[in-house]
Structure formats: structure tokens, C-alpha cells
Amino acid sequence: MQAVSGSQYDPVKDWLVATYRDIVGEPSRDGEGTQKPAVGKFIPASPFAAAGAALAVYAPQLAITAGGSPELVSAADTLHAYQWPLIAAAAGLAACDVARYRIHLHRQVLDAHVRQTTGKAPRKITVAFPSGLRTIRRATIKLPRGTVIQPKELEKFTVAVRNTLGRGTTAWELKVRHEAHRDRILVTRETIEPDTRSPRHKALQAALGDTAIFKDPKVTVAAQDEAGVETGYRISFEKSMNAGAKGFQIKVDEALASLAGAHESGRNWTTDWYPDKGHLIMRLVAPMPSRVDHPLELVDENLRHLPYATGGAERTMFWDVSTRSNKPHCLIVGPTGGGKTSVIRTLLTEAARRGIPFVGVDPKMIELDGLEGYPGCGAIIYDAVRAAMFVRALHSEMMARNAYIHDMKIEGSQLPLMIAVLDEFFILSGKWQRLLKTGDDETRDQLKELDPLGAWADLAVLARSAGIRLLLGVQRPDASLFGGASGNARDNFGTRISLGNLSQDGALMMWGDSTVGREVDTSVAGRGIAIGDDGSPVDAQMWWTPNVDRHPNKWNQLSDSEKAIIDGLAPVEAPGFTCYSTELAEFIQAERALTKRAREHHRAAEPVVIGTGTDAATTTTAPNADTPQTADADDFADVIPAAGVEAGQTVLIDSEDGELVPVTVDAVDVRRDAAGDVVETVLTVGAGRVKTRITFDATGVVVLPEADRVPAAV
Template identity: 70%
Template sequence: MSGTPDPLKDWAVAAWRDMFGDTTGPRGGQVRDDRPTGVRRFVPASPLTAVPAAVAFYSPNLVASATGNATALDALTQLHDYRWPLAVVTVPLIAADISRYRARRWRQMLDSMVRQSTGHLPTKITATPTAGGRTMRRARITMPRGAVIRPKQLEEFSRSVESAFGGSESWAMTVRHDARRDRLVITRTPIAPDTRSERQKSLQAALDGASIFSGPKVTVDSIDDSGIETGYRVGFEKSMNAGSPGFQMKVDEALASLAGPHESGRNWTTDWYPERGYLVMRLVTAMPTRVDHPLELVDENLRHLPYATGSADRIMFWDVSTSSNKPHCLIVGPTGGGKTSVIRTLLTEAARRGIPFVGVDPKMIELDGLEGYPGCGAIIYDALRAAMFVRALHTEMMARNAYIHQMKIEGSQLPLMIAVLDEFFILSGKWQRLAKTGDDETKALLKELDPLGAWADLAVLARSAGIRLLLGVQRPDASLFGGASGNARDNFGTRISLGNLSQDGALMMWGDSTVGREVDTSVKGRGIALGDDGNPVDAQMWWTPNVDKHPNKWNQLSGSEKAIIEGLLPVEAPQFTCYSPELAEFIESERALAKRARSHGSVPEPIVIGAGRGDEAAVSMAKRVPEPEPEPELDDDFADAIPASSVTAGQTVLIDDEDGELVPVTVDDVEVRRGRKGEVIETVLIVGTGRVKTRIVFDATGVVALPDPDLVGACA
């Protein structure tokens, strides 16, 4: 009946073999199923004392059966006397056997895992239990000399160890391959409690999964007094992308979105340190919707003219010092975008710091309030007088340079002055129109003055002479300074854009076609400004009221606005120092003309045509209404003007007809011829209907008038 299976016997045999082994192989190892193993046979030590202890405790029951055998009785009696010492020795031996047996089971499991994962037979396995003996604390598996373990094999073995020996929230099993010593080391590693906030965890998880950086690590950089995290440092491996402004901008937006709104209501901003391999996220006050011109001097440097509050609580300023690498200022913004307020802010700040200024305002409504303000030499409204001023300013620049050369002094020793040209394209258009339609004397004078050429020279050379230029335009264009200006625009290092720019305008202003195209135009004074680090940032321009104290203006201001104007008045009015008699004579003559105009000038009162009144009242009013005066010519009242190269097909512009009058026409097509460097050489506007087409040619500086002004967002 030997062929009949006996489950109980089979279980007992298997348990015996599993516990003790049944065949001794090389180095005392056992052989099971013809597979060699380095795990030695388990030989318990506790039976050596457990059996005598059991007999000692049971000896009183055995005495009766040993009656007549003195030797047995004596042995049982002595053994009974040692029952407690034997029990004391047996208990730790049993505990040791249990621990040894568990260690052997662990070695068996590890042996099997190594063979299945790597295909190698371990030569020796040691396993150290924890203090309680219930789990494995450490194991060392010695491999055959020169055994090769590939990364995938090691990864598979690590997963097997983790699955077999598990883990908890407080510890984990880690596997390390010590190839130099041909061994695998398994360590029970404690896990530090994860005290990270949910925001830090989400940032780390997102960066780990996005592959934006190599090896990103998020740590807390700062906390407030309440223990709330207010800053994070993100470390990463240095790369080429980290230094790209476009890449940084995209990462900034992604990190701010991942971090989410902060409890304090402040916004996230990012400071990059690509050369050091990290960036810092920090909180800044949310961009304000309005900032009144502060009365205190926010910058102790008297050559820094502040004008806006930028993102990250930065104060934006125009550095007018001689050592400045951005000596001139360019402000771009459509009508109603807040350009005039920025100009007022800069000029009042200049006056507070002892810097005088002269302005040109072809619209006669933007800078008129500054006429007579402390430090204001004059505000010029007439286009021909403006051309004379630009030429006089050019002469002043040459005289200053000659003085520096003759006296062997530095340019920083000369007093500063600011020249403002607002609505430059309207002014340029009026100059060109006067050159076409003016009388012979005017044409000759304009040709001699050459204001556009003089302005181009000023943009390049005025810096060293202590002359600073402030230019206001509707939109940026390469023809701002004439075809021969070269790098003139680069001298306007301080740049401000209000409203939304076109794609070409954004590229021209900021070198990036995406910057300044999504400005919140619902907030008056919101725009983009060039920071002192050379990067464009969002900025809220300071609000400076009209400083004109004429009753019609002054009485419309609130008490707080009047307080701003009074607080901005300089203690002592800046004085002009002219190094050329031409500029001094021009300013004096312009002041005299302005004084005479205020004394003797008058404008007709408006005539109101009654509505809803009876016919008799209408007839009575008609009798009192004088004959209407002829309407002024359009060239005396340009709504706006733009470079000819900026005109688009389908746009309506004003063009001279045969009689020299400005008439509106719709442009059918535009042809722009450019040079090798992309500069405009010639622009052709094609107008007309049907087969009859007219080609109107403009040079590089050509400007056309618009029938209506540009509005905020019109050039988006």
C-alpha cells in the first residue's frame, strides 16, 4: 500500500524538510529538488535543554516507575532539583531558535529571489532581525566573484523584496548593489514623516511628472509669522533652457497656476537664478488698479524718476544720469491709454529734482497744463515753431559738447534738461504737410531746419551732453527717427507701452511678439515697462492729475487730487542753463509769445442750437447767431497720424488732393520696400476704385493723417 498517498505524512515530511533539511550538500548546504542553495540546514538548540527541563518537571510522576532502581531515582531527584535553572536556560534558547528559524526563512526567500531575478546562486546570505525579532532589519547577500547584475535585474529584485517584506508608513526596505564587493545589501530604512504642505507636495509632483527640469526639488524658502509658507525654492540641474526668457515666462505661469491663490490674497512671482541652478517663488502684493502719485521721494537717487509700480512691488523709474544705459524714454500708447499722465508724472518728478524741461504738444491739449509750471521752459504748440525748437536743441547739444571738449570736463558736470515731444507722428505729419502745402518761405525754412534729421542726431548724441529726450507716440515704428538713424531707437532704453500692442509692435518694443498684447485695458494706466534688469514687466502707472490751476481745470479736481498737485510743487523752481544763445533766445521768445497769447488771445463762445423749443424761439436764436466762420483746415487739426508703412489695406486715411486739401480715401493695397536690415526704404499706398488706381509714394519717414484718433485697444 506504499503507493497510496498520505496527506498528513506528506505535510509532515515537507515541514521537516523545510525546517531542517534532509540532505547535506557542499558547505553544509541542502539539496531540494536538485537545486543547490547556500542556506544551511536549521539545527535547533533549544531541545538540548527543553527535554531535560520537561523530564525534570515530570520526574515526580516517574519516581514510581523507577522504584528499585537507585541510580534512576537518584538521577530523577537531582534533575528535579535543577528544573528551574533548566527552564530559565530553555526559554531564551527557544526564543533564539525562533529567531534563527525566521532568519533562515528570510534567507531562503532571499536566495530564491536572487536566483529568479539575477540567475546567480548566492554564496552566503546573512539576515539580521530587528530588536523584537519579528521583522528583518538588514540582510547581506554575497554573490559569486564577478557576478554581473543589470539595472533591470536589480529593479526586479528590489520589487520582490518590497513585496515580500512589505513596509509601513514609518520604514521601507531599500536594496543597494555593492559591485566592488560582489554583494547585495538590504536595509530597513526609516521614513521621515512627510510634513510638507499640500501646496509643496503638488508642486513637487507636478514638476516630477512634467519633465520641465532634470531632477527638480521643491523646498520651503520662507514662512510668515503665522507659520504659513510664503516662498519656495525649486532646484534643478543647469540647462540651456533655464536662461531663456520665453521658457522662464511659461514656467512662471505654470508654477503660479499650480500654487494657486494664496491665503493672503497676494500673487506669486518668480526670481530666476539659472547660473546657480534654482528659482525662487515668492509672494508679492497684487497689482493695484490705481496708484496716486506719492508725495514722498520714493527713491533717494535724484537722477531716478519714478513713474509706476511694477509687478513684485517694484518701483519703475527712468534713470536720467549720465552713466545710464537707457538715457531716453519712449512711451507708446493710444489715445485714452494714460500716456499723458505718465508724461506728467515724469516731468513733475524731474522738477522736484531740479531738472527743467521743454515740451512740444502738437495737439494743444496734452501738455498745456504744464505751461508755467516750475521748471517748465516752454510748451510749444505750433508745428513750425516746434521745428525751430528741435534745431535750436540740436545747436544746444553741439554747444554743450564743444564746452565739454574745451573745458576738459565730464558730461556729468553739465546740468540736465529734458525735451518732450508728444504725439510725434502728428508733429512729423504736420512738418511734411507744411513742406508740401506751405508758402515758399515756410518750405525753405523747413528744408533748412531739417527737424527730422536734427531729431535723429539728438537721439544718438544728446546723452553725453546732458539732454534727455521723452518721446510719446501712438504706436512704435521703425521710421521714428528717420532712415539714417541706425541705432537711434536703441538709445530709448526706458520704454513704456500702454494698451494692447500689435504683434509687430510688441516685437519692436520688447523683442517678443507676445509681450504687451494682453494688457487689461479696463484698468486705466495698466501697461508694460522695461525693468532695470532689462526685462519687461507688468506695471501700473502712477496717476498724476492735470497740474493746470486755471479755474476751469482746478475746480474739477477733488480735494485729494489738489493735495497731490500741491505736494508735488518743488520748493525752488529749476533754472535753465543754456550753452547756446539760439536755445536761450528761442525759449525767451516762446515765453513772450505765450504771454501775449494769454493776454490778447480770445476764442469765440460756443453756440447752442435750441432743441425742443418753439419755432419762435428757434427763429429768435437764429437772428442772434452770427455767420459761421470758415472751418479750419484739416492739417491744423490732425486727429492722429501714423507712419505710412503702418497703414493696412482697407484703412481710411487723409491724402492731399489736387488743391492741397486733405480728403479721406480708402487704401486698397500697401507696398513696403525694405532694406537688408529690415528698415523701411519706401512705402506705396494704392488707392482708387475699379481699374483706376493711384500710387502714392512715401519715403522712409512718410506719415499719413487719420480722420479719427486711435482708441485704446485699437492696435491690439
């Protein structure tokens, strides 16, 4: 037979060499380190047992072949009698060697992974016996003292171990843990629990786990209905600065609701945050109603809580008018037709049924007139000069109440409450400012002496402690509605309500966030934003309160259900007015007398009918009037602060004859102080080269040719 050349490939030889090295390990070489290897040579025990069993089986034949002496034959027969126990022992040792060999291979794999992923040489590797059929059960890798394993190195080692020693099974999962204090790495096998999570649960966990929103987020089921459908989730996370930020919470709320999707019950997802405890709760609430009639029962047992709307998550929104309230005054912002008047009616009827009287100012003569004569209503004032007198009388009442508290050594909470309502404040302010320019001398002097804007600014800051609550209705929020040097007056209007869609500046001024209140569904009447009891703005559906005027022309237009609401809201006993100043008492009595006389004499003019077949106008007069009545020239459609005018907008400006004429604003220059408050506004009007600059102070307002309307739904 021709010898195999050394240069020729011999697969049998390579296989034998590789098998030998796998069994007994690499041969040692001179010059290498003297460190004891973590994986030694594999020495099987079963070959020796197999040799003994074979000797027992063939002992008689061997004895005869060897000469057949009686002593040898007897010994061979004795050995042959133990052939089956020896065969069983050999088989057991063979099985044990197979298991030991698998452990040996696992140790070699672990040794190689440690060296390749960490660059460290393990001192000892111990694998539990037996190691497991398809997945290693447990292994301990002892490292040199003080060995440092980086997180990325441990992650690489974990991936390598799972890919080589944990593949081919879905029942087990290998866990790798580095115990630095004991200089070792533990590899353990854990049972993989079947994933019974719902698709919604999996989607939430997967989305949170693949982002940097939270660190180590964990989603668990917090609630289920009777059918086993999940209705709530708890999401735990490590505490962070972001979790406490309102803007961050709002964005996460929107994302979670989108990931969870529409629920089978038709309810909506809401989120309760507990950043101090490191978790949040997702739960279901009824969808926002499209209409809520004013409930007849007392929704809140606290008689100093005036409810007016149903907010998100089925919350009842209320105005806290108690002495301890940190939101004592109420501000309602909304364009014409947005539902502002209905909210005011809701609050005042709730106040009356709780024994709190009120006085109102209505410069448009159509918003609050239905409350005239309502139980608890002191008066409704329509005339601008009389409104200025009322503001000054209210200021005197505040000073008298404070003096009474001081002299009697009592708490302000012991005084009876009263509410002062000023609707369409900018229109009223515009009338005051125009009368100061175009009124007669007596009117101008009277308004200068009354200084209603200055008195109003004092009331906004100081009325709280005197038991006087202010309810303000405006088209848009602006610092000028509080008068000059109002200080922190706006902060006292802590209860805030906005209807319709706000502008970016309006949202920032109203809510401190330029995004809140800008996407309200205006197709739903009464939908808006209200301040929650925790101080955060929430979506709310305002309660519907019909006009409570029982005049036949109004009453006959109501449905039976609306009449039932009015009858149910009427207080059993009308709240009485307690005045601590003669100025307010005399004013209310005088206003009631003037109102009664005006009603008796029909102060409104009859309509002028223009015939279709003649050029002459037919004028009818009021039954008890001596001359035809003319409309008030100052019945403004709408008024806005001068600082709120935009270039290109049409406004009404006083001409030299004192008439309001429409002009187009070419440019607007708003000057502010260091705090950002408006100091002066300059409007440039005119066409071509002829330009006129009109200067307004911080409280200046301009008249619009028509009222603002609720913008179309987006």
C-alpha cells in the same frame, strides 16, 4: 490499510516536503555548479535542548524503568534537579530558532529577488538579528566582484523587496542602496516621519514631481506668518539651461501660481528666480493696486531716479536719467485715452522737483499745454515748423555740450541735465512730411534745411553723453520714428512703457516678445507694462498726476485731493536752464515771447454757433482778433507709419488740390532690408479697376480719420 498510489495526490506529504525544503534548503544534485550557495540549510538548535529538558523531567521514571540501581537513581535525581533551567534554556533556544528561521526565510526571499530581477547570484546574504517583527531591519547582499547592476534592475529589486519584506506597516520604509565600489546591496529600515505638510505644499511637490519641468525638485517652506500659515516656498532643482530662459520662467510662474491657488491673505504669488544657485522662491506680495495717486514724498532718494509707477511685487518703477544709466532715454507707447499724458506729467513733475528742466513739443496742443509756465519748463512748442527748429536747436546744443566737455576736459556727468519731450511723434512727423508736400516754398526750403528727422536720429544716438535726455510719446512703436539710418537708436530708449494692449508686432518690437503687453486689463485706468530695473518687463500701475495747469477753467474742475497733489509736487525753487549753445537759448527765449503774445491776443477762435431756426451761421470772433479764425487744416486726429497700415483700413491721402481725402487701402506691400527694417511701403488704393499705388519711404506716415482708442478689456 490500502497503500496510497503514487499517482494519487497526498497533501500531507507535499506539506512535509515543502516544510523540509524551507527549513533545510534544496537538496544538492550531482552535476550542478560548485559555487557555494548564498543561503545554506537551516539547522535548528532547540530540538536538542528540548530533548535534554524532557530527559531531565522524566529522569526518575526512566531510572526506575531501567533497573533502579542506586547510582542510576542518584544521577537521575541530580539531572531532574536541573529540569527548570533546562526547560528555560529549551524555550530560549526555541525562540531563537524562530527568529533564526525568519532570518532564513528573509535571506531566501532576498536571494530569489536578486536572481529574478538582476540575473546575478549573490555570494552571501546577511540579515541583522533580530530581523524585526514586521519589517526587516537591515540586510547586506554581497555580490561577485565587478557585478554591474543597471538602474532599472535596482528599481525592480527595490519594488520587490518593499512589497514582500516591508508590507503591513506605515511606521517604517525600506531603503535600498547599491554600493558598486564595495560590490554589495544594502537594505535598511528607516522611520517614516508623519507627513505634516499643508495641502498646498503637497500639491506643489506632487505637480513638480510628476513632470519633466525640473530634475529632482524639492519643495520646502521658506516663510510662515504668525498664525503658521505658509507664505513662501523654496523650490530647489538641478541647474539646467531651461531655468535661465525668461520664457520658461514666465510659464512656470503662471503654473506655480495656479497650483498654489488664492492665498488666505488676499495677496498674490510672485516668483524670484536664482537659476545660477539652483532654486527659486515663491512669496506673497500685495495685489496690483487699481489706482495710485502721485506720492508727495520723494519715493527714491536718488535724485536721478524719476519714479512713475508701482510694479508687481510692490516695486517702484523709475526712469534712471543719470550719466551711468544704460537706459538713458524713455519711450512711452499708448493709444489715445490710455494714460500716456499722465505718465509724462508724472515724469516731468518728478524731474522739476529734482532740479531738472525740460522743454516739450505738443503737436495736438492739448496734451502738454498744462505744463506751460510750470517751474522748470523752458517752453511748450505747438507749431510744426517751430518744433523742427527746436529739434535742430537741440542738436546744436548737443554739439556745443560735447565741444565744452572736450575743451574743458571734464566728464559729461558734470553738465546739468535737461529733458526734451516729444509727444505724439507720428503726428509731428506727419505734419513735417505734409508741409514738405503742400507748404509754401519758404516752408519747404526751411524744413529741408532743418532736416528734423535726421537731427532727431542723431540725438537718439548721441545725446546721452551730453546730459540731454529724450522722452518720446507715440501711439505705437515703429522703427521709422527714429528717422532713416538711425542705427541702434531704439536701443538707447531702454526705459520703455506701454499702455493698453499692443499688437503682436508692436509687442515684439517693444519688448522682444510677441506675448508681452497683449493682455493688459484696460478696464483699469493707467494699467500697463514697464521695464524693471533688471531689464525685464513687468505689470505696472502708473501713478495718477492731475493736470497741473492753474488756469481757472482747469483748476476749478479739480478735487481738493488733486489740488493737494499739485501743491505738494511744486518745487520750492524753479530749475534754471543752462544753455551751451546760442541757438537753443535764443529759441527758448523767442518761444516764450511768442507764447506770451499769443496768450495775450487770444489766438484761439471762438466757437461757431448754428441756430436751430435759421440756415445762417452765426460766427463770433475772438475779442482782439480782426477776422474770424479758422481751424488748422493739419490738426490730425492721429498718424501712423505707412508700414503699420492694414488692408481694408481707411486713411487720409493728399488729393491733387492738397486736401486730405479718405480712401480705403486695398493692399499693403512692405519691403524690408536684410536686417528686417522697413525700406519702402507701397499702398494700393482705389475701387474697381482703377488702382493707385502710393509709395512711402522708411519714415513715411499716413493720416487716420480718427484717433486710436483703447481696446475693450478682454
